[in-house]
Ligand SMILES: Nc1ncnc2c1ncn2[C@@H]1O[C@H](COP(=O)(O)OP(=O)(O)O)[C@@H](O)[C@H]1O
């Protein structure tokens with residue numbers, strides 16, 4: 001356990017190391033969330049509700065989406081691809097720690113470095129737009145439930161990032177992989193559009209997929225759309241997916257590590 | 266005008282100063298501080314066309330930095346460099362046509378391409394006529410044996426093959442100056458020999474100017490006629506190899522293994538040879554002396570006459586020894602330069 | 606060994622032509638080398654296609670709920686999206702080299718390029734094509750083909766001329782942005798494309814029509830980071846006929862190019878390599 005804590009802390013430090021890098025990463029996602037914000041703002045022009053969401057609810061949902069999207073850095077993909085390309089993966093493989101554990105610790109280290117300030121920025125934005133009405137949580141239970149779901153979502157997303165980063169064993173182009181992974185998770189988890197805006201059947205299916213746990217579940221709990229047993233079941237589904245994706249990552253890793261010898265010249 | 270001329274050449278790197286650990290990282294984030302690292306300090310160097318100069322010094326002495334300054338990769342912090350009459354950094358492209366460089370620990374070739382394609386691309390970059398290119402390939406095949414791996418991607422080459430490939434690539438355009446940064450590092454003895462033979466030939470037959478850095482002192486004796494020693498960014502010594510050898514590498518050691526040694530003081534036997542130091546090491550008599558002041562046959566004859574010698578062995582202090590003593594600060598070449 | 610008297614030299618002699626020819630030759634060589642990594646190649650293109658299809662789905666979902674945003678219908682927005690894919694694809698196809706700057710600086714690989722008698726940028730960009738652009742270009746063309754008939758395009762000589770001017774200019778804007786952003790690596794070694802990711806993120810704003818954004822942001826996207834020239838101004842020229850903005854797009858393109866070049870020069874002057 002100490003080893004993993006050390007890895008997480010190393011990652012935290014290296015995330016802090018380049019301060020330009022660091023501030024810009026946050027700005028980048030802020031640019032995107034602003035784009036969405038303005039787009040929906042324009043979309044709500046002259047409408048009171050879309051798919052049952054008021055403008056205030058949509059705004060709140062998007063804010064939670066921004067938060068969840070930024071708690072996990074994409075840099076772990078970059079880091080893995082880099083180490084595979086330069087052959088460092090062999091060194092990593094020699095360390096007496098579990099590879100997946102190490103990568104997840106790194107992701108959590110970045111969460112501390114990147115996610116916490118993202119949280120602060122989010123709060124600042126929330127406060128700034130509070131006058132135009134970002135909604136408070138619908139109750140104390142909802143607030144706690146949303147926090148639990150969001151925390152679980154961090155692990156879930158890290159696991160997804162890890163699994164997709166393993167694809168770097170088969171390609172040298174992590175930029176493309178990272179982008180399409182981001183596009184996929186962001187769209188299907190609800191970070192760009194509330195899942196309720198999809199056609200009803202599609203939305204129902206999407207809520208069964210692993211991605212929904214990242215944004216949609218915490219956001220709906222927060223807004224009071226998921227309460228009681230439904231909320232509990234949604235969090236259970238999220239937990240189940242987390243375990244499943246972690247396990248899938250292990251299987252993929254075993255397949256991928258067989259590739260190392262081939263790439264490792 | 267010398268082929269390479271450096272005057273008061275300086276290079277300082279800027280390095281971020283960061284205390285270790287988490288708090289250090291955070292503090293650096295808030296207030297970054299830098300430290301200047303002087304890698305080359307007021308270097309004066311002049312290399313004539315056709316010279317092979319060996320550049321030695323401990324790790325971090327500033328050898329690679331000097332090479333990068335001379336090749337135009339880096340811009341000097343202060344001072345001037347002239348290579349074939351040009352400023353190699355300002356007139357980078359023009360300078361690049363006339364020089365070549367290899368860095369032992371890192372390939373100049375494209376990792377993904379087969380060696381043959383890389384060479385052909387270089388041929389076109391330097392606009393080398395087809396006939397000369399074919400001839401170059403033949404020479405490289407004969408001496409370096411690169412024909413065996415022309416079609417392999419560079420990433421698949423062994424270190425020895427890669428270094429040979431790098432050398433072949435560096436010479437495609439028939440440069441006037443060839444800079445070599447640790448050309449033999451990590452190679453096995455056979456490849457080293459092959460490489461040195463090739464360098465000797467380039468130097469003697471084509472008159473190529475070769476500044477090279479190395480830690481393998483055999484490179485010096487095999488290839489170079491001039492030795493430059495630097496340490497901690499400063500020049501310690503600059504002179505011909507023969508000078509160094511005759512001034513500082515004069516000690517010769519003879520070792521005689523004797524049957525049933527009496528271990529008596531050998532001074533009596535050796536009287537009349539000149540100034541020698543003699544001592545017993547077990548059943549071996551060790552005699553050390555200045556090879557220019559004392560004649561070895563005289564010493565040998567006396568010992569053989571007086572004792573029952575079963576075996577004997579002769580060793581000269583080489584350049585390696587001198588350089589080691591300089592590194593260890595036991596010898597100051599510049600100060601002792603005046604004495605015989 | 607006899608002297609081989611063959612004095613032929615491959616390629617054209619005049620320097621500018623020769624540099625261009627060498628650039629093409631390097632690209633060709635890399636294309637061949639790259640094609641041998643089939644999986645990598647297909648994954649790259651597949652990933653890019655997936656990204657863009659998801660973007661299109663997003664647009665579809667959004668417009669299924671609202672018929673028009675600030676006067677732009679779904680098909681018009683799709684047209685704009687298709688134009689963005691084309692322009693950005695064009696720039697990305699020939700802009701791959703910019704992404705290698707960060708790594709080359711961090712690992713000291715520019716040393717190698719600095720030893721060759723060719724401009725460093727030519728060597729960097731000659732280092733590979735952006736294959737993912739194939740997906741963008743193909744998909745963009747498909748979207749334009751499908752969306753075109755649904756939009757009342759004002760076809761005229763002026764429209765065609767405007768497109769011919771605006772599309773390359775837009776590509777220049779994106780290409781320059783990526784060069785400038787990746788050159789930041791000279792200042793913060795290890796930033797590894799973060800700024801470029803940021804700018805690419807900002808260029809995503811060009812997926813929506815400009816009037817969606819508040820005045821200030823629209824101004825920024827026209828005057829500071831002129832990403833509005835990637836898609837919005839050309840699309841507006843198609844929908845409403847050419848206007849002044851689209852004719853001024855070469856200014857945006859050349860201006861961006863100049864800025865990027867200055868950043869690159871300043872960065873290269875700082876290059877110190879790595880300690881071996
Ligand atoms: N790119 C660089 N940035 C910072 N410091 C460097 C860099 N390159 C070399 N140094 C430092 O400069 C000094 C000289 O390095 P170098 O010229 O590589 O020495 P040598 O080749 O003699 O071993 C060393 O202290 C090294 O750490």
Ligand SMILES: [Mg+2]
Pocket residue numbers: 328329330446881
């Ligand atoms: Mg060195």
